[in-house]
Amino acid sequence: MTNEDLKIKLSELLPAVTFEEGGQWLNVNIESTDWLPFAKQLRNSPALNFDYLFCLTCVDWKTHLTMVYHLESTTYRHTIVVKSKLDRNKPEIETVSLIWRTADFHEREVYELFGVKFLNHPDLRLLILPDGWEGKNPLRKDFEDPVNMIKL
Amino acid sequence: MTSSPDVEGDLVINIGPQHPATHGVLHLVITLNGETIKKVDPHLGYIHRSIEKMCESLSFRQFIYVTSKMDYLSSHINNHGCALCVEKGLQIEVPARAQVIRVLMDELTRLASHQLWWGAMAMDVGALTPFFLAFREREMINDIMEETCGTRLTMNYMVPGGVMADVHPNFQRRVNEFIKHFKNKIDEYDELVTGNVIFQNRTKDVGYISKEDAISYGMTGPSARASGVQCDIRKLYPYGLYDKLQFDEIIETEGDSFARYMVRMKEMRQSLSIVEQLIDNIPEGDFQAKTKAVLKLPKGEFYSRVETARGEFGVYIVSEGGTTPYRIKFRSPGFSNLSALDHMARGSKIGDLVAMMGTLDLVIPDIDR
Amino acid sequence: MDVKPDIQNNPFPGEVHPSPTGGVLVTAIDDVINWARSNSLWQLVFGTSCCAIEMMSTASAKYDWSRFGFEVARATPRQADVIIIAGTIVNKMAPVLKRLYDQMADPKYVIAMGACATSGGPFFYNTYSVVKGADHVIPVDVYIAGCPPRPEALLHSLICLQKKIRAGLTREQIRMEKPEQSF
Numbered sequence: 001m002t003n004e005d006l007k008i009k010l011s012e013l014l015p016a017v018t019f020e021e022g023g024q025w026l027n028v029n030i031e032s033t034d035w036l037p038f039a040k041q042l043r044n045s046p047a048l049n050f051d052y053l054f055c056l057t058c059v060d061w062k063t064h065l066t067m068v069y070h071l072e073s074t075t076y077r078h079t080i081v082v083k084s085k086l087d088r089n090k091p092e093i094e095t096v097s098l099i100w101r102t103a104d105f106h107e108r109e110v111y112e113l114f115g116v117k118f119l120n121h122p123d124l125r126l127l128i129l130p131d132g133w134e135g136k137n138p139l140r141k142d143f144e145d146p147v148n149m150i151k152l
Numbered sequence: 153m154t155s156s157p158d159v160e161g162d163l164v165i166n167i168g169p170q171h172p173a174t175h176g177v178l179h180l181v182i183t184l185n186g187e188t189i190k191k192v193d194p195h196l197g198y199i200h201r202s203i204e205k206m207c208e209s210l211s212f213r214q215f216i217y218v219t220s221k222m223d224y225l226s227s228h229i230n231n232h233g234c235a236l237c238v239e240k241g242l243q244i245e246v247p248a249r250a251q252v253i254r255v256l257m258d259e260l261t262r263l264a265s266h267q268l269w270w271g272a273m274a275m276d277v278g279a280l281t282p283f284f285l286a287f288r289e290r291e292m293i294n295d296i297m298e299e300t301c302g303t304r305l306t307m308n309y310m311v312p313g314g315v316m317a318d319v320h321p322n323f324q325r326r327v328n329e330f331i332k333h334f335k336n337k338i339d340e341y342d343e344l345v346t347g348n349v350i351f352q353n354r355t356k357d358v359g360y361i362s363k364e365d366a367i368s369y370g371m372t373g374p375s376a377r378a379s380g381v382q383c384d385i386r387k388l389y390p391y392g393l394y395d396k397l398q399f400d401e402i403i404e405t406e407g408d409s410f411a412r413y414m415v416r417m418k419e420m421r422q423s424l425s426i427v428e429q430l431i432d433n434i435p436e437g438d439f440q441a442k443t444k445a446v447l448k449l450p451k452g453e454f455y456s457r458v459e460t461a462r463g464e465f466g467v468y469i470v471s472e473g474g475t476t477p478y479r480i481k482f483r484s485p486g487f488s489n490l491s492a493l494d495h496m497a498r499g500s501k502i503g504d505l506v507a508m509m510g511t512l513d514l515v516i517p518d519i520d521r
Numbered sequence: 522m523d524v525k526p527d528i529q530n531n532p533f534p535g536e537v538h539p540s541p542t543g544g545v546l547v548t549a550i551d552d553v554i555n556w557a558r559s560n561s562l563w564q565l566v567f568g569t570s571c572c573a574i575e576m577m578s579t580a581s582a583k584y585d586w587s588r589f590g591f592e593v594a595r596a597t598p599r600q601a602d603v604i605i606i607a608g609t610i611v612n613k614m615a616p617v618l619k620r621l622y623d624q625m626a627d628p629k630y631v632i633a634m635g636a637c638a639t640s641g642g643p644f645f646y647n648t649y650s651v652v653k654g655a656d657h658v659i660p661v662d663v664y665i666a667g668c669p670p671r672p673e674a675l676l677h678s679l680i681c682l683q684k685k686i687r688a689g690l691t692r693e694q695i696r697m698e699k700p701e702q703s704f
Contacts, residue, residue, distance in 0.1 A: 022452070023452070023453060024240075024453075024454065024455055025455075051364075051367050051368065052367050052370065053370060054370060054372075054464065054466065054483060055455075055466055055468060055481065055483045057468065057481040059470055059478075059479045060479070068468075070455070070466075070468075074367055074381070074382070074383075077388070100368055100370070101365070101368045101369045101370075101491070101492075101495075102368065102369050102370030102488050102491060104491060105487060105488070105490075105491045106487075126197075127196055127197065128196045128197035128200045128520055129197060129200070129613075129650075130197065130612055130613040130650075138202065138205060138649050138650075139204065139205055143649075145649045148612070148648070148649045148650065148651075149647055149648065149649050150645060150646055150647070150653070151646065151647060152209065152646040152647060169614065169617055170566070170567055170617065170621060171596070172566050172594075172596045176568075176569065176570070176573070177569050177614060197611075197613050198569070198611065198613050198614045198617070199569050199570055199608070199609060199611060199614070200611055200613065200650050201609055201611060201644050201648060201650065201651055202644075202648040202649050202650045202651070203644075205647065205648065205649065206644065206646070206647045206648050208647075209646070209647045217643070218643065221570070221571055221643070224570070224571040224574060225574070268574070283581065284581050284582045287577070287578060287581035287582065287583070288581070288582055288583070290578075291578070291581075291583045294578075303669075304575070304578075304669075304671070305571055305574055305575060305669050306571055306668065306669065516570075517569075517570045517571070
């Protein structure tokens with residue numbers, strides 16, 4: 001489906017979406033509370049069939065955090081990017097690890113590096129950081145560690 | 153961090169982090185009932201070098217050297233992906249000679265990576281001779297790379313705009329000699345391991361994963377193509393010269409360890425045929441496009457995808473217009489391939505776990521970044 | 522001049538130092554023991570990242586290291602003599618390395634291979650998780666430069682380690698002579 005058709009179809013599914021222009025793929029902005037039902041429809045709707053989540057990450061803009069999901073369909077070969085803004089002091093969003101199984105590990109990584117809490121995740125704990133690093137979110141822009149980091 | 157067993161009579165054991173069969177520092181916590189596996193829990197992070205944080209203070213020319221140390225067996229292909237992302241942001245046109253050299257280096261790296269995988273996997277299931285045979289051929293490729301790029305393992309040869317230096321005058325002759333030598337050897341590899349009854353019994357029907365599960369777990373590369381998933385980035389979203397070359401995408405449907413093995417063996421032949429098509433037709437011209445000394449990407453987000461020897465590697469750059477990236481994310485293939493290990497291993501014996509990990513071809517620094 | 526009455530009347534000229542290892546005969550056996558130890562060092566399989574591939578190349582047929590006596594790569598630290606730290610050490614891996622080193626039996630030696638194990642290497646600045654040099658964790662005997670070092674450099678360092686063993690005392694022998702010095 002082309003970007004125009006996708007825009008029409010996605011607006012039907014969730015009227016509150018907004019679109020960003022100028023990216024490589026179609027960028028879709030949603031509220032974090034709408035994510036789980038929207039994700040289920042993206043996966044199960046036969047015209048869209050987004051079954052391959054290939055990148056799940058988070059970006060720290062200094063006033064807020066943004067979750068970024070890159071989705072692709074292996075049957076129709078269309079790609080979209082879903083973004084959702086989160087509050088910096090209480091970042092929470094629903095988990096999608098029951099829809100796309102790859103999100104399990106990716107969400108654990110975002111939890112430990114940025115501090116985002118994923119509601120209803122089956123097993124949210126540290127993945128690549130050592131024990132005792134809960135709460136220190138190294139990839140946030142205000143992370144200071146004078147013991148370990150030597151600044152150039 | 154210990155986990156206690158849920159059921160009376162279960163045993164929780166550790167494999168790794170220092171273990172000859174884990175191909176790096178991987179710590180698996182396995183819950184066993186007798187010899188049957190009930191749960192595999194990977195503990196990662198023993199080689200987490202905080203690369204994504206470090207790249208936020210490196211310039212756009214400097215961060216490329218770090219990616220060749222992530223998945224060091226396909227270092228050229230990783231560098232190619234990063235250079236493509238920066239070129240996409242700056243709209244640089246790469247000259248034809250540089251593109252041919254890039255594809256040649258990529259395919260030679262893929263061959264070298266599959267050779268080492270073959271040797272290490274045969275060693276895991278118990279055969280020691282293939283290890284030495286694989287390294288004999290790999291040394292030939294290392295020597296070719298060393299003449300042109302300067303080092304044998306982590307070559308930082310790709311730059312935004314082309315390649316760093318022109319190929320050595322001996323390059324064509326040596327690659328032609330290598331092709332002639334390797335064509336016989338690959339039949340020898342098949343004779344030695346593929347037809348072996350013991351090897352087939354150890355890998356057939358071991359570690360089955362279906363097509364829907366493979367897509368849901370985000371598996372890519374030869375491990376997913378063995379389950380029937382069409383995911384070769386060189387065919388779907390061609391970059392460089394791949395849309396003008398003749399090669400097949402190898403797909404098998406069984407989904408077990410033997411299918412993953414056969415996909416990689418056939419891919420070695422395809423890579424050899426790509427090198428043959430290109431080696432005598434390198435066009436004349438520049439090896440590097442003219443770029444400014446200090447690169448500044450415009451404000452925005454850029455994503456590039458390449459096919460490494462393990463799967464799909466993605467580079468996601470968020471730039472704010474400065475000389476360093478604001479946020480870089482590397483989508484590594486091993487991270488998603490490893491998450492499927494738990495699903496594949498439930499119900500099989502502990503001896504099969506080693507065969508499964510061998511065919512998944514994991515490189516742990518790629519997973520931990 | 523007749524020497525015999527001198528020998529009977531005067532004691533041995535010069536000073537006699539009692540040595541804990543027993544004097545001339547046992548010192549010669551020490552040399553033989555050191556020679557035997559240096560020619561049969563078995564290494565522990567410990568490679569964390571890229572340098573491990575160059576270590577495997579040194580083990581294979583082109584740059585074979587078993588001609589120098591490093592025949593077998595043992596998987597368990599109890600049976601190994603030398604640990605070659607090939608790769609970066611991070612904060613999570615450091616206690617594991619210390620535990621492996623403690624499990625090895627004396628005499629044991631350590632080689633730090635590559636820039637990462639020597640000083641943190643390319644990951645020195647702006648990383649929060651890398652130990653800047655393996656010698657923050659265990660004492661190192663030989664350092665090898667390079668990223669990754671060539672197999673010939675690894676062979677050169679193994680030969681240097683052999684020379685070091687043949688020339689000097691092992692750590693426990695030094696500890697016995699000078700008890701106030703601890704390693």
